[in-house]
Amino acid sequence: MSVTAARGFPASGMSAGIEGSGEPQLTLPWPEGLPEEIPDELRGSAVVVKFGGNAMVDPSLQRTFAQDVVELWRAGLRPVVVHGGGPQISAMLDRLGLESRFEAGLRVTTPETMEVARMVLTGRVQRELVGHINTHGPFAVGMTGEDAHTMTAVRRPAWVDGRAVDIGLVGDIVDVNPDMVRTLLEQGHIPVVSPVARGEDGQVYNVNADLAASALAVALDAERLVMLTDVEGLYANWPHSTDVIERLTTDALDGLLPELASGMLPKMEGCLRAVRGGVRRAHVLDGRVPHAVLRGVLGENSPGTTVVPGDGSDDNS
Ligand SMILES: Nc1ncnc2c1ncn2[C@@H]1O[C@H](COP(=O)(O)OP(=O)(O)O)[C@@H](O)[C@H]1O
Numbered sequence: 001m002s003v004t005a006a007r008g009f010p011a012s013g014m015s016a017g018i019e020g021s022g023e024p025q026l027t028l029p030w031p032e033g034l035p036e037e038i039p040d041e042l043r044g045s046a047v048v049v050k051f052g053g054n055a056m057v058d059p060s061l062q063r064t065f066a067q068d069v070v071e072l073w074r075a076g077l078r079p080v081v082v083h084g085g086g087p088q089i090s091a092m093l094d095r096l097g098l099e100s101r102f103e104a105g106l107r108v109t110t111p112e113t114m115e116v117a118r119m120v121l122t123g124r125v126q127r128e129l130v131g132h133i134n135t136h137g138p139f140a141v142g143m144t145g146e147d148a149h150t151m152t153a154v155r156r157p158a159w160v161d162g163r164a165v166d167i168g169l170v171g172d173i174v175d176v177n178p179d180m181v182r183t184l185l186e187q188g189h190i191p192v193v194s195p196v197a198r199g200e201d202g203q204v205y206n207v208n209a210d211l212a213a214s215a216l217a218v219a220l221d222a223e224r225l226v227m228l229t230d231v232e233g234l235y236a237n238w239p240h241s242t243d244v245i246e247r248l249t250t251d252a253l254d255g256l257l258p259e260l261a262s263g264m265l266p267k268m269e270g271c272l273r274a275v276r277g278g279v280r281r282a283h284v285l286d287g288r289v290p291h292a293v294l295r296g297v298l299g300e301n302s303p304g305t306t307v308v309p310g311d312g313s314d315d316n317s
Pocket residue numbers: 051052053054055084085086087210228229230231233234235236237238260261262263264265267
């Protein structure tokens with residue numbers, strides 16, 4: 001089935017400069033299992049989609065991701081993309097003969113590493129995504145957290161076994177000014193944001209992309225935060241099982257966090273911060289499933305792991 005604006009999708013997020021002033025037209029055959037109508041709370045709403053470096057290693061995944069993001073826009077939502085690029089940074093460091101090391105899921109970042117991370121994230125990964133989205137029209141505008149002081153960070157340690165470990169130029173976001181992102185959304189654009197932030201002192205920091213996406217989602221009062229990765233969701237008792245935890249309340253997740261490791265730690269911390277910060281739902285799902293973005297944002301029952309507010313009582317979800 002092909003879905004069109006005739007189903008009542010608003011033209012919000014559209015600018016006369018983009019695709020003329022006509023009604024938005026969805027072009028995809030609508031994936032099975034997704035609602036026929038866009039839920040009211042999503043019309044005109046900001047949704048933040050984090051595209052992980054592991055989920056984007058295949059160029060065809062980048063293309064389908066870009067198409068899904070544009071479909072969201074055509075459906076009257078206001079998607080914002082925050083991208084990762086961990087594997088791409090590691091590959092470049094490797095080519096340059098520099099060490100890649102992580103503590104609690106965060107890259108140990110020397111000034112040299114910072115230079116490479118910024119170059120790969122903003123000069124390569126972001127450009128590729130902007131290029132893919134813009135094959136559909138003049139939608140995407142790339143920026144980093146540094147631009148217009150959008151993200152302000154302070155140097156943070158990693159917490160390993162209750163101990164603070166110095167990991168260099170890694171930042172935690174302490175302030176987000178979403179004005180520039182909002183302006184782009186109002187102009188009908190799709191911001192594509194690299195996870196690099198600036199300190200009050202002018203220092204540039206490497207920020208985990210999950211935590212950057214989370215902070216931006218809170219600042220935009222987003223309806224959804226959707227994190228696409230390379231596993232089905234949060235596995236219980238990983239790496240010994242691959243049973244996906246389908247639904248978690250923030251309180252349950254808070255209790256689980258100390259048990260989590262590697263890349264899942266910042267990802268689930270990001271979901272927790274986002275939902276506690278007012279984002280209605282956060283999802284972690286496999287970016288390799290067809291139309292993962294649409295399923296994560298629009299699906300009543302998104303595949304993967306869904307984080308909802310509260311202490312487990314159903315009326316919170
Ligand atoms: N409990 C868990 N459930 C699922 N994956 C886990 C878990 N703990 C650690 N991981 C690891 O986290 C990885 C995803 O995080 P990461 O590599 O940072 O991905 P991304 O680039 O998408 O941010 C998985 O590929 C898996 O190896």
